Amino acid sequence: MLDAMTSQLTSPAPDLADSRPGAEWWRTTVIYQIYPRSFADASGDGIGDLPGVTAHLDDLTSLGVDAIWLSPFYRSPQKDAGYDVADYCDVDPLFGTLTDFDAMLDAAHARGIRVIVDLVPNHSSDRHVWFQEALASAPGSTARGRYLFRDGAGENGELPPNNWESVFGGPAWTRVTEPDGTPGQWYLHLFDTSQPDFDWSNPEVQESFRGILRFWLDRGVDGFRVDVAHGLVKTDGLPDHLPPVDGDSMGGHDEAPYWGQEGVHEIYRDWHRVLAEYDGDRALCAEAWLPTVDRTAEWVRSDEMHQAFNFPYLMTEWQAPAIREVISESLRAFPAVGAPATWVLSNHDVVRHASRLALTAENPQGHGIGPDSPGQPIPDLGLRRARAATSIMLALPGSAYLYQGEELGLPEVIDLPDAARQDPTWFRTDGERYGRDGCRVPIPWTASAPAYGFGPADGSGASWLPQPAEWETLARDVQEDDPDSTLWLYRELLATRRAEDLGAGSLTWLHGYEDDVIAFRNGEVTVIANLGTRPLPLPSGTVLVASEPIAGAELPVDTAVWLRAE
Numbered sequence: 109m110l111d112a113m114t115s116q117l118t119s120p121a122p123d124l125a126d127s128r129p130g131a132e133w134w135r136t137t138v139i140y141q142i143y144p145r146s147f148a149d150a151s152g153d154g155i156g157d158l159p160g161v162t163a164h165l166d167d168l169t170s171l172g173v174d175a176i177w178l179s180p181f182y183r184s185p186q187k188d189a190g191y192d193v194a195d196y197c198d199v200d201p202l203f204g205t206l207t208d209f210d211a212m213l214d215a216a217h218a219r220g221i222r223v224i225v226d227l228v229p230n231h232s233s234d235r236h237v238w239f240q241e242a243l244a245s246a247p248g249s250t251a252r253g254r255y256l257f258r259d260g261a262g263e264n265g266e267l268p269p270n271n272w273e274s275v276f277g278g279p280a281w282t283r284v285t286e287p288d289g290t291p292g293q294w295y296l297h298l299f300d301t302s303q304p305d306f307d308w309s310n311p312e313v314q315e316s317f318r319g320i321l322r323f324w325l326d327r328g329v330d331g332f333r334v335d336v337a338h339g340l341v342k343t344d345g346l347p348d349h350l351p352p353v354d355g356d357s358m359g360g361h362d363e364a365p366y367w368g369q370e371g372v373h374e375i376y377r378d379w380h381r382v383l384a385e386y387d388g389d390r391a392l393c394a395e396a397w398l399p400t401v402d403r404t405a406e407w408v409r410s411d412e413m414h415q416a417f418n419f420p421y422l423m424t425e426w427q428a429p430a431i432r433e434v435i436s437e438s439l440r441a442f443p444a445v446g447a448p449a450t451w452v453l454s455n456h457d458v459v460r461h462a463s464r465l466a467l468t469a470e471n472p473q474g475h476g477i478g479p480d481s482p483g484q485p486i487p488d489l490g491l492r493r494a495r496a497a498t499s500i501m502l503a504l505p506g507s508a509y510l511y512q513g514e515e516l517g518l519p520e521v522i523d524l525p526d527a528a529r530q531d532p533t534w535f536r537t538d539g540e541r542y543g544r545d546g547c548r549v550p551i552p553w554t555a556s557a558p559a560y561g562f563g564p565a566d567g568s569g570a571s572w573l574p575q576p577a578e579w580e581t582l583a584r585d586v587q588e589d590d591p592d593s594t595l596w597l598y599r600e601l602l603a604t605r606r607a608e609d610l611g612a613g614s615l616t617w618l619h620g621y622e623d624d625v626i627a628f629r630n631g632e633v634t635v636i637a638n639l640g641t642r643p644l645p646l647p648s649g650t651v652l653v654a655s656e657p658i659a660g661a662e663l664p665v666d667t668a669v670w671l672r673a674e
Contacts, residue, residue: 133174133222134331134391134414134507135448136611138602140173141511143456144181144203145189145572146550149559152567156550158204162212164553165219167584171515171595172602175222177333177393179456181209182228185235187302188532189548191335192233196320213328222330224393229317230336231303239304243284247293254313255304256296257284258346268294271348272366275299275358275474277537296346298339298366300532308340308375321382331383331391331414334376337407338396341371358397358457358473368398376412391415393450397473401437408447415507418450422458423473426465426493428624428639432617435504439615442506449506453497454514460547461497463520466490474533476542477522484522491517492666495597495655496637499668500626502601503635505613510598513551516582517594520546521573528574549573555583592657600653604670608633626668637668649673 148160158181168176180190181203190200199206216223232239238254245251247259258269260283268281275298282301286292296305306313321332336358343365350363376392383390394407394416407416424434442449453461459477469483477485494517502508524545531543550571554561558569560583580586587593605611610630618627624640633652638644643662649671651658656667663669 132389132391132414134389134393136505136507136609137174137222138172138502138508138510138605138611139175139177139224140168140171141177141179141455141509143179143512143548146548146562147512148553149550149563149567149571152564153202154559154563154568154570155202155572156562157202158199158208158212162208162215165212165215165221168221169219170599172599172606173221173510175224175330176216177224177509178226180226180228180335185233185302187233188300189530191228192231192235192300192303193228194233194235194237196227197323210327217328223328224331224333224391225324225329226335227317227320227332228335229306229308230339231297231299231305234302234304242295244287246287250312252293254307254310256307256342256346257293258296260294265291265293269296270346271352272296272298272346273349273352274536276533277541296342298336300536302532305342306340308371314375314378318378318382321379325383325386325390329390330388331393333393333395334413335395337376337394337413337416338368338372338398339366340375341369342366343369358395368396368403373406373409373412376407380411380413393417401434401441405441405445405447408442408445410446415448415450417452417455417509419452422452422454426497426639428626428637431500431626431639435615436617439505449504450509451501451504451506452509452511453494453501454511454547455509456511456548457544458547460494460511460514460518460520462490462494462514462517463487463522464490465493465497474541474544476531476533476544476546477520478542478546479523481522481542485519487519489666490519491594492656495594496639496666496668498598499601499653499655499670500635500637502605503610503628503630503633503670505611505615505630507611511547515595515598516551516584516587518549518551518579518582521549521576522546523576524549524573530573545573549575552579552583554585555580561585597653597655601670604633604652632672633670634673635668635670636663638663638665641665646671647673 145156147156148164149156150159151157181199182193183195183198183200184190184192199209213223241251259265261267268279272280274280280298281294283294284292297303347365391414394413396407396416397419398404401420404416407413421434424430438449463485466485466489467483529545531545533541533543550562552560559571562571587595608631613630616629621627626637628635643664646661646663652670654669
């Protein structure tokens with residue numbers, strides 16, 4: 109017989125003082141991504157802020173996470189939701205002040221929660237003082253040398269310097285008007301026109317970012333998530349991309365002359381040395397979209413970064429053989445270079461996995477889902493698979509990342525009004541790609557409050573992206589009272605993961621199951637996930653956590669269970 113554990117579990121805060129060799133916090137931690145403008149709005153202006161984060165730290169403690177990662181909150185014109193940085197050492201007034209940041213950091217540390225901040229080194233905003241100086245300066249000047257300005261092709265320089273395409277759609281080059289009013293040079297922007305790429309061969313750029321790292325390390329941050337970590341260095345001479353392809357996504361193309369170049373590794377070795385000057389195991393995590401786990405592992409060799417997002421795992425389809433393969437490859441490749449495997453299913457750039465896992469058509473990263481997208485997700489199926497997928501992920505050795513709202517089972521918001529969309533991808537592709545707004549809608553806290561409690565109770569109820577009516581049933585306060593809710597599932601998974609020390613464990617595959625079953629043991633916990641089409645007999649044991657209710661001794665379809673087998 110199977111004995112179901114139904115009581116809510118609680119977890120103590122992590123020990124920030126643990127400095128045992130090989131016990132660095134980033135090897136096993138669960139990190140919760142906060143997209144500040146969509147997390148909680150304390151000011152009532154419809155945009156989330158740092159005081160809003162501080163106000164909900166106790167909710168994150170009760171959830172059971174070990175650390176938070178904050179997407180950018182720096183001064184910015186917000187052309188790309190803060191990933192266009194105008195000042196790397198200040199807080200944008202939308203989000204508060206440096207004093208608010210310090211208060212949030214202190215409050216998090218008091219609760220045993222570490223804080224990772226986002227760093228955007230590939231490009232700045234076009235409003236950055238350096239770029240404004242470059243526009244006012246002559247070709248060949250020191251100011252232009254901080255960015256990638258080039259003369260155009262064609263008889264009069266009227267054509268872009270090469271055929272590179274922007275990730276957000278359209279050319280990766282924009283021509284400037286020189287101070288004398290004549291058409292001038294072109295500058296590179298792998299993303300929006302408002303995000304000019306730095307020239308990382310320039311020592312001044314390198315020294316500036318050492319100073320930025322130290323500014324935030326001196327304030328006490330525990331590490332950095334590095335945006336576009338595979339894109340800083342471009343092939344010498346900036347050759348055409350042959351054969352020509354759309355910029356399309358964040359990478360994964362071996363041949364692209366602007367992704368994954370060898371020179372990036374020396375940059376991160378330099379940064380590793382900066383972090384080593386500080387106590388407390390400060391960490392670097394790479395957002396590096398690369399085609400294989402082995403390539404991704406190159407970013408986390410012992411003298412470079414400490415973690416890298418496991419995007420091959422995130423992009424794996426809901427098929428047991430493929431999932432087993434990417435888990436096995438990850439647990440081979442990352443430990444081989446002395447790094448932990450990392451696991452992630454959702455973030456601010458991809459379709460939420462409660463929808464993505466129930467799509468029936470290809471959906472490239474960054475394209476998003478809208479009303480006219482093919483292969484619309486089936487909501488109930490998507491949530492069921494998402495709960496099972498998270499149950500697999502949180503049982504794996506290494507470190508895991510959660511994206512705000514996934515603990516509520518939030519799906520992608522598909523039917524956003526066109527007028528509400530703000531992702532640059534939507535505009536640069538003339539609406540051909542919906543972009544990432546659907547995963548960035550502000551999350552619901554209280555069912556009966558304006559904007560579902562995203563803002564203050566006496567606020568207008570506005571939010572920078574409109575929330576769907578059906579989110580009333582997914583609000584956190586509603587799920588607090590429902591033991592079958594996704595919120596309760598996440599709490600139980602995280603508490604059991606900590607109690608069983610699964611992050612520091614080791615995986616052993618269990619054989620004798622059908623091909624569409626994932627079965628492994630980590631320590632004393634047996635994990636079985638049924639990705640097939642019919643119920644699966646379970647071995648005898650005590651159920652620790654199950655992604656769906658279990659009646660009798662069979663595991664339903666699209667369900668995962670953790671048990672202590674007899």
